[in-house]
Amino acid sequence: MAVRTRKARLGRGTGWLGAVVVFAFVVGACSDGGGEGHSHDAGEGGSVSLAHIHGLGVNPADDTLYAGSHHGVFRITGDGAPEQIAGLTRDFMGFTVVGEDHFLGSGHAGPEEHDQPGNLGLIESTDAGQTWTPLSLSGEVDFHAMEYKHDRVYGWDSQTGQLMVSKDKKSWDSRTQVGLADIAVSPNDAEEILATTRDGVARSTDGGREFSVVDGSPVLILLDWPSSDRLVGVDPEGAVHVSDDSGGTWTMRDTVSASPQAITTHGEDEIYIATDTAIYHSDDNGESFTVFQQL
Numbered sequence: 001m002a003v004r005t006r007k008a009r010l011g012r013g014t015g016w017l018g019a020v021v022v023f024a025f026v027v028g029a030c031s032d033g034g035g036e037g038h039s040h041d042a043g044e045g046g047s048v049s050l051a052h053i054h055g056l057g058v059n060p061a062d063d064t065l066y067a068g069s070h071h072g073v074f075r076i077t078g079d080g081a082p083e084q085i086a087g088l089t090r091d092f093m094g095f096t097v098v099g100e101d102h103f104l105g106s107g108h109a110g111p112e113e114h115d116q117p118g119n120l121g122l123i124e125s126t127d128a129g130q131t132w133t134p135l136s137l138s139g140e141v142d143f144h145a146m147e148y149k150h151d152r153v154y155g156w157d158s159q160t161g162q163l164m165v166s167k168d169k170k171s172w173d174s175r176t177q178v179g180l181a182d183i184a185v186s187p188n189d190a191e192e193i194l195a196t197t198r199d200g201v202a203r204s205t206d207g208g209r210e211f212s213v214v215d216g217s218p219v220l221i222l223l224d225w226p227s228s229d230r231l232v233g234v235d236p237e238g239a240v241h242v243s244d245d246s247g248g249t250w251t252m253r254d255t256v257s258a259s260p261q262a263i264t265t266h267g268e269d270e271i272y273i274a275t276d277t278a279i280y281h282s283d284d285n286g287e288s289f290t291v292f293q294q295l
Helices: 015-019 021-025
Strands: 053-059 064-069 072-076 091-099 102-108 122-125 133-136 143-149 152-157 162-166 173-177 183-185 193-197 200-204 222-227 230-234 239-243 251-255 260-266 270-275 278-282 290-294
Touching (some): 053 102, 053 270, 072 091, 143 183, 183 222, 193 222
Parallel strands (some): 053 260
Antiparallel strands (some): 064 072, 143 152, 230 239, 239 251, 260 270
């Protein structure tokens, strides 16, 4: 399906992302589709360090922050070093928390997982990342942007640039092909989706079959839409933007360091943003940020 703007069509696939270097952390890193070719660097003493964060989420079971990263899933309390879950070094290009100890992911097999396909498709954990079960699209798809709302999984496949939707985590409906960095789904309407594109925030009201750029919207790379009156985005320079009218208008708040990689919200006012150097936290809806975890 066509993706419409008032001035020009949005870029399809992933080619446009290379023009904006900072987007590489969010979209392009490790998108070659091979499991064995990925580098998983160890930190001091052979331990695996948290790096290249691709997804953040707060686990309702313990109100603790979890990150899906190039080196696996980590539990992050802000006190001491992040804890790699189950010693599993796997490249989680897609990661989202959907309930108590319930995570969904996608990406690539780890360096020792010779029995796993390069592209993991949709995988699921119901024990806070201790174990993972393949659900669908194994060996076929590498989701980078992922959302779970209205009992649906929304995923953007980096291999094809296709937006895909599933109501049962097994069968999938392919929607439009579009170049994007992140997606957010309306808390009120399963058919309303926002996408961050090179031309600004684009909106779909038909479940991702067509998108149109919102007039006057900022160019963002990350989005989170926790409630009907709260939408949070981050631009390539790390400036935080908030909207209380579903993305019609935006207000700029504080700025974190460059190279933002992932975002999540928690409660009414909390925001976590991962960059290439630290995870930042705000408890005033983006008015100010402090370092939660140095990386």
